[in-house]
Amino acid sequence: MMFGYGHLLFGPGIVGGLGMVVPMMLMWIVPVALVVWLIGARTGERTFTHGCGPAQPVTYDPALEIARGRYARGEIDKATFEQLVAELLGRR
Numbered sequence: 001m002m003f004g005y006g007h008l009l010f011g012p013g014i015v016g017g018l019g020m021v022v023p024m025m026l027m028w029i030v031p032v033a034l035v036v037w038l039i040g041a042r043t044g045e046r047t048f049t050h051g052c053g054p055a056q057p058v059t060y061d062p063a064l065e066i067a068r069g070r071y072a073r074g075e076i077d078k079a080t081f082e083q084l085v086a087e088l089l090g091r092r
Contacts, residue, residue, distance in 0.1 A: 063088050
């Protein structure tokens with residue numbers, strides 16, 4: 001006879017062992033997640049690496065995307081595209 005102790009994971013009572021496991025997990029997960037979030041927030045720029053090489057900042061410029069689209073559709077030639085890109089990147 002087990003005298004009310006039941007399964008080891010659940011222990012005695014309704015919540016039993018989970019009443020101690022869940023707060024212990026939260027005690028570690030919450031501070032670690034907070035530190036990771038704070039480090040990410042303080043760096044300011046999001047970066048990506050494509051798997052190799054140095055990280056490049058992620059930027060989105062709608063005008064540059066329009067120029068790329070126009071070049072891809074054949075509306076502008078390569079020289080015009082390069083001129084637009086140079087002007088758009090020079091204004092940053």
